Amino acid sequence: xxFKDVFFILVLVLFASILVNESSRIIFVxxxxxxxxxxxxxxxxxxxxMGELLASRIxxxxxxxxxxHLKFIIWGLIGCSFVMVxxxxxxxxxxxxxxxxxxxxxxxxxxxxxxxAFLTSTLMNLIFAPTFMALHRxxxxxxxxxxGKLNRILKIKTEDVIKNINWNQFIQFIVFKTIPLFWIPAxxxxxxxxxxxxxxxxxxxxxxxGVILSMSKKHNTN
Numbered sequence: 001x002x003f004k005d006v007f008f009i010l011v012l013v014l015f016a017s018i019l020v021n022e023s024s025r026i027i028f029v030x031x032x033x034x035x036x037x038x039x040x041x042x043x044x045x046x047x048x049x050m051g052e053l054l055a056s057r058i059x060x061x062x063x064x065x066x067x068x069h070l071k072f073i074i075w076g077l078i079g080c081s082f083v084m085v086x087x088x089x090x091x092x093x094x095x096x097x098x099x100x101x102x103x104x105x106x107x108x109x110x111x112x113x114x115x116x117a118f119l120t121s122t123l124m125n126l127i128f129a130p131t132f133m134a135l136h137r138x139x140x141x142x143x144x145x146x147x148g149k150l151n152r153i154l155k156i157k158t159e160d161v162i163k164n165i166n167w168n169q170f171i172q173f174i175v176f177k178t179i180p181l182f183w184i185p186a187x188x189x190x191x192x193x194x195x196x197x198x199x200x201x202x203x204x205x206x207x208x209x210g211v212i213l214s215m216s217k218k219h220n221t222n
Contacts, residue, residue, distance in 0.1 A: 004057075004063050005057070008050070008053070008054070008057075008063070011050065012050070015046075015047075029196055029197075032196075033196070036083045037080045037083055040079040040080050040082055040083035041076035041077070041079045041080050042076070042079070043079060043203035043206070044075050044076060044078060044079025044082060044203060044206045045072050045073070045075045045076035045079055047203055047204065047206035047207045048075040048078070048079075048206040048207065049065075049068065049071060049072045049075055050207055051206065051207035051208060052065050052068070052071065053065055053068070054207070066143060066144050066147060066148045067143035067144070067146070067147070067148025067149075067153075068148070069148075070143050070148060070150070070153075071139075071140070071143060074136070074139050075206075078132065078136065079203075079206075081132070082202060085124060085128055086190075086198055086202060089120050089123055089124040089127075089128070090116075090120050090191065090195075092123070093116060093119050093120045093123060094116070097116070097119075102119055103115065103119075104116075113192065114188075114192065116191065117188045117189075117190075117191035117192045118184075118188045118191075120187075120191045121183075121184050121185075121186075121187035121188040121190070121191055122184055124187060125179050125183045125184050125187060126179070129179055129183060130174075130175050130179070133170075133174050133175070134170065137165055137170060137174075138161060138165065141161045141164050141165050142156060142161050145160065145161065145164060182208075186205055186208075187202070187205075189201070190202050190205070
């Protein structure tokens with residue numbers, strides 16, 4: 001095991017210890033409540049970037065991601081959008097259920113809670129996820145074509161980015177496989193948790209998101 005592997009594991013252990021320890025967890029939750037966008041940026045930027053680095057370690061044998069600093073910023077901005085999305089869809093599903101536009105079961109029962117979580121996750125992943133994932137693929141391709149150099153990225157034409165994205169693979173793998181098989185079940189669990197813990201759990205999924213999106217590009221080259 002190399003030094004970088006040890007460092008990577010230590011960062012994960014440190015992050016986990018913050019959540020396990022009661023006093024630090026209270027501070028973490030309090031910061032998330034009072035500074036949702038800032039904390040959304042930090043959590044997703046760190047964890048999703050670590051996911052990409054881990055995918056690189058698995059596939060290439062080294063922690064090397066082109067333009068990792070730019071991708072860190074983009075992940076952070078995506079994290080800010082997650083803050084809105086994780087409030088928007090539960091409220092929307094609740095309103096639709098109250099308007100009898102979505103089904104409900106016996107009030108306050110576990111099955112009704114499970115149905116609510118499943119409906120929320122399903123609508124979020126069908127409506128928001130494909131757009132977000134396509135945008136992420138678009139920005140990733142921009143960065144890679146510019147070799148992570150901002151001055152080069154700014155000279156790249158949009159049509160060249162579009163041509164370099166395998167949209168067939170994106171639809172078949174990302175949309176048709178990861179959404180129904182991973183993200184809908186994973187976020188159903190997210191919505192079963194109390195509201196204060198949903199951001200924490202969804203942030204932990206960011207590392208899996210980074211791995212899946214990164215490995216999908218490798219899958220496309222094989």
